[in-house]
Amino acid sequence: MSKLELTHQLQATVDALSEPSSMKGLCHKHRDxxxxxxxxxxxxxxxxxxxxxxxxxxxxxxxxxxxxxxxxxxxxxxxxxxxxxxxxxxxxxxxxxxxxxxxxxxxxxxxxxxxxxxxxxxxxxxxxxxxxxxxxxxxxxxxxxxxxxxxxxxxxxxxxxxxxxxxxxxxxxxxxxxxxxxxxxxxxxxxDIHPGARIGNYFTIDHGTGVVIGATCIIGNHVKLYQGVTLGAKSFPLDKDGNPIKGVARHPIIKDNVVIYANATILGRITIGEGCIVGANTWITKDMKPKTKKYRKEKIDNLEIEFNNGTGI
CATH class of the missing domain: 1.10.3130.10 (serine acetyltransferase, domain 1)
Structure with missing residues (x-):
């Protein structure tokens, strides 16, 4: 490619990148x-x-x-x-x-x-x-x-x-x-904690990597999470044009004195009752009554599980 041809190609690239239709929603118009x-x-x-x-x-x-x-x-x-x-x-x-x-x-x-x-x-x-x-x-x-x-x-x-x-x-x-x-x-x-989440006192995350706390989460006092926990949303409602409806409360409510172990996924506007313990690798989409426990059963049916208030298993 000659120097002149290269110049023409670069100019064509500039023209393409400057086309307003290609920047729809991708270019912020800044005021002086x-x-x-x-x-x-x-x-x-x-x-x-x-x-x-x-x-x-x-x-x-x-x-x-x-x-x-x-x-x-x-x-x-x-x-x-x-x-x-x-x-x-x-x-x-x-x-x-x-x-x-x-x-x-x-x-x-x-x-x-x-x-x-x-x-x-x-x-x-x-x-x-x-x-x-x-x-x-x-x-x-x-x-x-x-x-x-x-x-x-x-x-x-x-x-x-x-x-x-x-x-x-x-x-x-x-x-x-x-x-x-x-x-x-x-x-x-x-x-990853959204600034809109509401988190009480005496909150901690052990290790921390991979934790996600969604925008409308409400977390009480004395709650402990482990690494990889997701407090997320399920599918969200759409308007008549197929766009997500904003401002809907769609993330979990975690009451006081709850422990959630590593890689647990809790989705939707559900309530995890006071004093609950959620075991590792569990998938929760329904309310948990206060002071109940849930853990993954596959391959450990014959294993006795004891939870010690967040200090280990």
Missing amino acids: GNPLPSSKALEAIIDLSRSILLPGYFGNSQVFFSTIKYHIGVRLEKLHALLSEQILAGLCFADEKESESTQQLNRRRAKAGIMAAKAIMRFPEIRSQLATDVEAAYKGDPAAISQGEVISCYPVIKALINYRVAHVLHQLKVPLIPRMMTELAHSETGI
Whole structure:
């Protein structure tokens, strides 16, 4: 192929890739002056959030009680600025109008700053919840030497920090940004928690890899999952045009003091009653009454199974 022919072929490729019909639903039209959602900025927001919520374990700096207010204050100020900008980016991203006045953008920027402040004001509550999660992980794993080891090493803590901050933003109806934050944790830890899920206190996931928790899940207190657990949906209803109907509660409700062992799959808007134990590799699509047990029977009919409240079999 000659140089001229190559040039023509590349130009034809540019023309094909620039054809509007080929980009339907695949190209975001960005307005000049509006910020774009940024994974790098959200990573910085997560790092700051972790260093504020669990100081001394995250943030790459020593923390002394004599200077703790300075440590947190400086980070909070930076966090508010970064979070405000990313919330603004989410608000702009969700609005697909082709033009916007400077006045409209300024109003949206002020709204983003207020939403960021409201989210940060929930941090004392988030820290209290995380304290219960750390305790649950420590008490639920005989291999854990200390709570410090749990915070430093266990992927569930990182995933839960992302989730609990993202859940607050989700409650504030921030578009896109909460989902991006939990997907960062998904990439980092292998734990996929939708920010819309509602998770109580003293929650833990042993090992964690491959866990999926859907958007409309409701999880009570003192719940423990093992790796590979899916709290998902069955088939979803469609509208007259064959499109999924959004906003339908379609994921499980898990009551207090439930243990779900590795690779169990629980699907649909069903209720797993208080104190239930779900064995490994089971498939659950119907309600379980409180304090009942279910495990896979194939090939183990003659094997006596004992569950010890989440500490093992």
